[in-house]
Amino acid sequence: MSFPSKIFVGYRALGFVSNHIPLVTRYHKRHRDNYVITCVGQSFHVYNVSKLGIVAVSDPHPEDISVLAADFRYVFTASGNRVFAVSRNKKIEKEYKGHKADVTFLLPFSHHLISVDVDGSLIVWDIASQEQYLQLKFDPETFLISAVCHPHTYVNKILLGSQQGGLQLWNIKSNKLVYSFSSWGSPVTAIQQSTAIDVMAIGLADGQVILHNLALDKVVVRFKQDYGPVTCVAFRSDGHPMMVTGSTSGHIALWDLENRKLHSYMKEAHFSSITGLSCLPSEPLMVTSAADNSLKVWIFDLADGGARLLRLREGHSAPPSCVRFYGNDGQNILSAGHDSTLRSFSTTHDKHNKNLGRASYHKKASKRAGLKHDKHKMPPIVKLAADPSRESDWDNILATHRSSTVTTTWNYQRCTMGKYKFIHERFKNDVAEHSITATAVDISSCGNFGLIGYSSGHVDMYNMQSGLHRGTLGEAKAHDCTVRGISIDGLNQKVVSAGANGVLKFWRFKNKQLLGQLKMEAFVSQTMLHRDSSMLAVALDDFSICIVDIDTRRVVRRFAGHSAAISDLTFRADGRWLISASMDCTIRTWNLPTGSLVDAFALQEAATSVSMSPCGNFLTTTHVGDVGVYLWSNRTLYSHVFLRPLPADYEPRLAELPTTVISDSDNHDSSAAIDEDEENGEEYKSPEQIADELVTLSLLPTSRWLNLLNLDIIKIRNKPKEPPKVPKAAPFFLPTVAGLEPKFDIGKGEDKQAKAESHIKKPKLGALSELAQHLSKGHKTKSYSEVMACFKEMGPSKIDSEIRLLSSEEGGSNEVMSYFLEFIETILQSNKDFELAHAYLALFLKVHGEELSGKPELSSVLQKLSSTQFESWQRVEELLQKSLGLVAYLRSATV
Incomplete structure (x- = not known):
């Protein structure tokens, strides 16, 4: 087994928080903390509610997860017609096979698990033995199960809601229908146990919420929300009689059960339908999730009993259109999405993620109107340029928007839109008539100037600090066609602009004079400059790439191999590699010194944007119809890779996108870590393996x-000039010699020392x-x-x-x-x-x-x-x- 790519291997996926699958909450007795589980495709994330930090990511499932459920021991998931039990929030431990259709509902029930599929089959499993305890079959034409719940204190009984509006109470031990409730006239969308015994909350598709007493078969109270069907229901259990319901419009309704009336609406809690809602037991906290890729924790601490947002974890709600690494440490990624937001993702930890906000023509008016009904929302960002050199002084990000003449500025440090929106006077009156749009941007390496290219052929320069217009390239226009690319060199001496007609023009940065031009063989689609080497990569409409030296104004390399339009280009930090992404679903790596293709791999979905880390450790990609930002690790940094030129007819192999789990290449088999082209290369050999070829040293000092x-010379050199003298120890009672004058008797000490030396032990003979x-x-x-x-x-x-x-x-x-x-x-x-x-x-x-x-x-x-x-x-x-x-x-x- 070998990797599809010799250079890049999947590392992890960023920006995934939740999807349309409802969340699940658990309480850990030993940790004394609540955990929330959200689905992200083929895996699920586990967050602690106290900090909303991710604590575990499950192993990937064979297919996308369709249902989540949990008890005190396992997290149960359904993927297609297969049901799994995941232990320790990570490892798939058990699998339950028996359904012939996709599973839609799961309900842990003591030592059993209840699963329901779209064909109306209900199976009760024994969790430990994985055997079927009971199987029921419902006719979807008369009773299509749409909700499942277990009423408290109802031993061995479950309550089933149907798409036809009726309810049925079943005893799963005796396999009998206990009671059938009449239809409500609208499909049942949610069933939830209330804080009172025998009373169940039933959410309907017409917006009604009915509190029904099962023992008496009597309606206790009816509510109706004004914002569409009820998607989920929850009850506060911290002493406040309040019910919370979610709607398809993203609003949350709070109901006062004592006064039996609406308490308040939490409008625009999410941008899409609220799919998961849970009130934590005995705490004034509520957790919600939606299909807008966000997870929110709310706290009920307002004066009127309402809730406010406490913690938030979110990603793009629409696929990203452009990604670029920000800074020189390679730890932050700027990502612009089709939801008109600009975000920053951290490669080290999700707690460093930032949301720079959503693009708006009028920020204050957008806040007053609300983001969901914002009439001032700007189109998505198409291209962006950023430079961190003056981020603490003024705005340092420049972005163009789809079909818009206005170019916006952003401030990375303050995480907000900038105060300037660049648009020249010439476009303010004629923009509607000619539909002129900004097509290319770049920021100088000093962070003072920003250049903007337009579809009319104009190229304008602005001061990023003051927002003043500082000149235009060319007398009237820089080009007679759309500007497809614009680049400033690292010393602010030259500017290169590329027209759609294939003409590259070289300008002097200071006086904006034309230095020369170069005609390409085909129309230009985009450009990318490596400032340190002055190499300009030009993507052409014939799917080829040319490398132009902007100092000599000559084409020095030409690469051909893509079979569709090139979507993005990026250089390695040292300029030796050029990485290109194309709509033919391939990513290719070109070696500039040798002028050859050294790596290529294919993907299921085409990459829309690529960017290489300044440190060279990661490649980040975004893909068509995918809200995630994917990181690929550079294998050449930690292992020896033979980058031999690939033939012209090389067929790239399909690579799987990284998952949200950090990939560990060390877990692969040793044979899988060696590429087919590297079998004859160098391998690590232990001292025992090289005994027949070389000799090894001991590595001792x-x-x-x-x-x-x-050693004898060293001893002589280090020998002291005089032997050390032992100081004479004075006894407690000094001995004296008899006589007229008192004298101390010193000879006894010398006699003791000589006696001690005479008793030194000598080694035994033999x-x-x-x-x-x-x-x-x-x-x-x-x-x-x-x-x-x-x-x-x-x-x-x-x-x-x-x-x-x-x-x-x-x-x-x-x-x-x-x-x-x-x-x-x-x-x-x-x-x-x-x-x-x-x-x-x-x-x-x-x-x-x-x-x-x-x-x-x-x-x-x-x-x-x-x-x-x-x-x-x-x-x-x-x-x-x-x-x-x-x-x-x-x-x-x-x-």
């Missing part, structure tokens, strides 16, 4: 073995040293590993003394000396600890050289050791000479 031969004992044991077992371990623990002085004790005069023997030579021979044959073996052997020969020459019984051992040493060094010397010759050749060839 040089102070442990390098100075063994000179006992082998520690090293000799290890050598004898190693000779018997034919393994000298303990001897080497003993040597590595000793210091230089200890090694010197132990080797000296091997002589027969110092308590050793000829056998022990032969054992030591066998030990050195074994180490040389193993090709490990090469420097230690030679250091110990040199010291041994220096100390016992004269003695060895007079002992013929050791000559055979010495000759065998000499041949082994010569063979080991000859092999290493040949490799060294070969490497030195190769280096000398390469040095002479490059001079």
